[in-house]
Amino acid sequence: xxxxxxxxxxxxxxxxxxxxxxxxxxxxxxxxxxxxxxxxxxxxxxxxxxxxxxxxxxxxxxxxxxxxxxxxxxxxxxxxxxxxxxxxxxxxxxxxxxxxxxxxxxxxxxxxxxxxxxxxxxxxxxxxxxxxxxxxxxxxxxxxxxxxxxxxxxxxxxxxxxxxxxxxxxxxxxxxxxxxxxxxxxxxxxxxxxxxxxxxxxxxxxxxxxxxxxxxxxxxxxxxxxxxxxxxxxxxxxxxxxxxxxxxxxxxxxxxxxxxxxxxxxxxxxxxxxxxxxxxxxxxxxxxxxxxxxxxxxxxxxxxxxxxxxxxxxxxxxxxxxxxxxxxxxxxxxxxxxxxxxxxxxxxxxxxxxxxxxxxxxxxxxxxxxxxxxxxxxxxxxxxxxxxxxxxxxxxxxxxxxxxxxxxxxxxxxxxxxxxxxx
DNA sequence: CCGCATGATTTCCA
DNA sequence: TGGAAATCATGCGG
Numbered sequence: 234x235x236x237x238x239x240x241x242x243x244x245x246x247x248x249x250x251x252x253x254x255x256x257x258x259x260x261x262x263x264x265x266x267x268x269x270x271x272x273x274x275x276x277x278x279x280x281x282x283x284x285x286x287x288x289x290x291x292x293x294x295x296x297x298x299x300x301x302x303x304x305x306x307x308x309x310x311x312x313x314x315x316x317x318x319x320x321x322x323x324x325x326x327x328x329x330x331x332x333x334x335x336x337x338x339x340x341x342x343x344x345x346x347x348x349x350x351x352x353x354x355x356x357x358x359x360x361x362x363x364x365x366x367x368x369x370x371x372x373x374x375x376x377x378x379x380x381x382x383x384x385x386x387x388x389x390x391x392x393x394x395x396x397x398x399x400x401x402x403x404x405x406x407x408x409x410x411x412x413x414x415x416x417x418x419x420x421x422x423x424x425x426x427x428x429x430x431x432x433x434x435x436x437x438x439x440x441x442x443x444x445x446x447x448x449x450x451x452x453x454x455x456x457x458x459x460x461x462x463x464x465x466x467x468x469x470x471x472x473x474x475x476x477x478x479x480x481x482x483x484x485x486x487x488x489x490x491x492x493x494x495x496x497x498x499x500x501x502x503x504x505x506x507x508x509x510x511x512x513x514x515x516x517x518x519x520x521x522x523x524x525x526x527x528x529x530x531x532x533x534x535x536x537x538x539x540x541x542x543x544x545x546x547x548x549x550x551x552x553x554x555x556x557x558x559x560x561x562x563x564x565x566x567x568x569x570x571x572x573x574x575x576x577x578x579x580x581x582x583x584x585x586x587x588x589x590x591x592x593x594x595x596x597x598x599x600x601x602x603x604x605x606x607x608x609x610x611x612x613x614x615x616x617x618x619x620x621x622x623x624x625x626x627x628x629x630x631x632x633x634x635x636x637x638x639x640x641x642x643x644x645x646x647x648x649x650x651x652x653x654x655x656x
Numbered sequence: 657c658c659g660c661a662t663g664a665t666t667t668c669c670a
Numbered sequence: 671t672g673g674a675a676a677t678c679a680t681g682c683g684g
Contacts, residue, residue, distance in 0.1 A: 474663045474680045497673085518672085519664060526675065527662085658684090665678070670671100 279310055306425060319428040342446075345453040352460050354395045391460065398456045402449065409445035413438050477520070481510035485520050489528075490542035496525055 286301055293301065305311060349355035420434050477485070488506055489496050498506060503517045510517070528535050 476662065476681065522673065523663070
């Protein structure tokens with residue numbers, strides 16, 4: 234090293250890219266082939282020349298450089314110089330290699346990967362893409378398209394993100410491969426004039442891959458952000474209260490009023506209702522929870538609604554349009570509300586309500602109800618009787634609180650319940 | 657803008 | 671864990 238260093242310094246070729254000092258002249262190719270002199274000085278001169286030419290080779294035109302490169306490769310000093318370079322390389326290369334630790338898997342990258350995988354952006358495509366997703370959503374939401382439209386919209390957007398992500402990823406990979414091949418070719422080419430071990434090429438490839446993977450990470454990050462924005466927008470939109478469709482409310486109300494004696498749908502019933510209404514099971518649960526509590530709080534207010542659904546149910550029963558009390562189908566609205574004497578029946582129920590308010594004896598209703606087999610059509614028909622608040626009281630836990638406070642709450646304070654009902 | 661309707665959330669309880 | 675009750679938050683009509 235010492236000798237080499239001194240030599241290089243003496244010849245002023247230690248600083249690449251700078252004009253060479255020390256009075257060296259650009260050499261002609263033929264000078265390389267001059268026979269060596271006897272003393273050492275010309276030999277040094279030779280090495281200096283070679284180095285000088287190597288240094289200035291980039292400044293020359295391609296043809297010139299090619300010619301010079303060829304000349305250099307054929308130079309008699311080349312093997313020796315190459316060995317020296319190899320030696321130096323060996324020393325510095327080791328230090329480089331020791332610096333290069335196998336980097337641990339980036340936890341952030343893992344998180345990103347996991348998230349992309351979880352969101353279905355990365356990994357195998359779910360359900361065959363947006364078209365299938367949209368089709369599935371459309372098929373599942375036959376009753377109320379609101380949710381499915383939103384859902385498919387979300388899926389479409391997600392699918393778009395997915396596509397962009399994959400195409401970008403592909404581009405990056407392609408660019409990475411191209412660049413790697415290019416660099417490898419370059420290094421292979423250079424390995425003829427300077428010592429480049431396969432390991433070094435490998436290391437270089439590793440560096441390139443790391444660089445590109447950092448770009449990929451940025452891509453993943455921005456994809457994640459996009460997904461998060463999409464999610465938050467759509468989830469917020471879904472979280473936002475949105476009234477159910479009229480049809481859905483109708484279905485739910487029908488069930489509620491036809492099961493007024495026990496308005497607690499089973500899981501299966503909830504699922505069926507959810508399917509019918511195009512909402513989730515938990516939404517059905519919410520709806521029934523709200524309905525029960527609100528009905529209880531102000532039965533009078535719901536009486537008319539109850540009557541309407543009683544009529545509907547009765548009509549659908551007499552028309553034989555539904556197959557069971559557990560799955561009330563929506564009656565054809567034209568027939569039910571149009572032809573039936575709605576005002577008359579409504580008056581009747583309102584009359585009943587007032588009677589109930591005056592502690593109307595329940596025996597008749599009770600006997601009627603008991604004569605009905607539970608779960609039969611009678612349940613639905615008896616709804617017209619059952620829509621009296623009194624009926625609720627005859628039935629377990631639901632009855633107690635269901636009784637209007639104005640009628641049967643001697644211990645009732647000046648609290649909210651009364652004011653609610655009076656409202 | 658206001659008030660009511662109503663779906664969703666939270667808290668408590670059995 | 672499901673339901674009751676209270677409450678929140680938004681939609682919507684007047």
